[in-house]
Amino acid sequence: MKRWMRTAAITLAVTGAAAGVAGGAVVYFGWYDISATSPHTIAVHHLMDTALSRGVKMRSADVEVPDLQGAERIQNGSRLYRAHCAQCHGGPGVAPQPYALGLNPTPAALVGTARTRSAAEIFWITRQGIKMTGMPAWRHRLADEEIWDVVAFMRVLPALTADEYRRGEDGQAPATRAPAPGGNLRAGNANAGRDALHQYMCVACHAIPGVPGAWNYVGPSLAGIADRPAIAGTLPHTPENMKRWLMSPDEIKPGTAMPNLGVSEQDAQDIAAFLQTLSESR
Template structure:
């Protein structure tokens, strides 16, 4: 091809591209394209958007490998979160979607039907990152993959779930209002608020509830209030507790903390600690620390008589204790002065020491009911910078 011929072809192609570009801009500018959610896409647009979504999720989630997801407590925790965090849009067995939500476009998928078309890794990616231009939100606490996996564990079980089983997993034994928009609306009475907490936390009739959910009974009111405020203002990250705490107004927050702090110890007192080598190893670290590794005795701070805002660990679920110590080792839960104390201690513990300590604390008698006497004033915590991220 001669040079002038190539040049004129290039000019023609550029002219066509510029014309198309300007045409597209004019079309957008004119407002002729209808963004109404009440109007369906053309079939081809619909197909294209769906294709883009599927290919994007497939590629973005390629490197994600799922942890074991069969733990019934993981499924239960995922189900309890699903009821408040997902069902208002997606519905569930025996819990139809609200008519308002059905007018979203695209309409939130019917997950019992849609979930099996995705692998666990893909479901994880969607639940963690959300989907642009659809209204599907990202997970509130982006650093809490452990929580997102609980939801995935539940989504895997969802397709085969009966209405009754869904209700048991999502709502537990507590009588709670059905989901729908109610859950997102302003809070009601004290009983209604507590019924929400009872979906996951212990009640008089089910004292041990879920091993992955902390026992609250026996903690001081000061610690419970502080924890709820830290969730509400995002200083303690949890995609499960942050939205719940943020919905509580000050009076309700104090009420909820008071309820658990004043509650009589529930359930049977644990029998004499079942001594095993593991528990004994844990007890030694808890009482004497490991001085050569810079690990202080846990009970210096975690015994009943410590500062009111220091949590008690006696009788707490081992799985929860392990989970929280791992958060500190991953550099999380360190954004408050109190959290920074543990951030300096937890990374010094080995996996085995963490397991031993958790087994020891769980084996100690059920959390003690707080005494009438006010707790001693808190010792000045070690100074640590509050980091933002």
């Protein structure tokens, strides 16, 4: 290796190491301002925006977009948008709810998003959510067809005036499609179950091996739960009973502190499959 190349490589390595040490010190000693009352630095914003744009573009490349032109689909998307999206993102002439005004980073104005992102990208973001933004993964709460309805509405959203948007407020509950019958459920998937644990905030109350979450737990650890003979001290421990417990804890044990989180049957089956992997013998 030529001398100048070796010098350049050493210089880059030393510079990188110094930057890493400096960044670690900023975090470790609490110098970075993590309060929500001040924005991230411009550099952090650029880093997050680049990661978001590149990641979404790559992961949405294979998404097949259905026909989004139907009036019924757009109307249902409008209702779903008002029920689930407008609270944080607002709409033409409509501000977000007060609690959303303090979110950091600020939720995107979806009128602009609909102009700059493809339908596939909007679907992927809505379905999967985005880390470190407060944007949840709606695939655990809405069917894919409902998410496409929202995308269909967002495609027409930029063309709506404030009056036109307000006229769409018909006061009706969002039209939802019936969930797939139990016979159409796929087998429980442990990896999907581990992801679902985050979406239903199980990690806020329970220590779960291999799953990062809160540090102040109010419920028992789930370590070794696959070896326990009973669920909530009442049900024999089987995957089917675990699914029942996850979906309707109040019915299994009235007065339990375990809340009903509205876990879907498929998600309950996936979570039960993951919990079966938490054995002390594995």
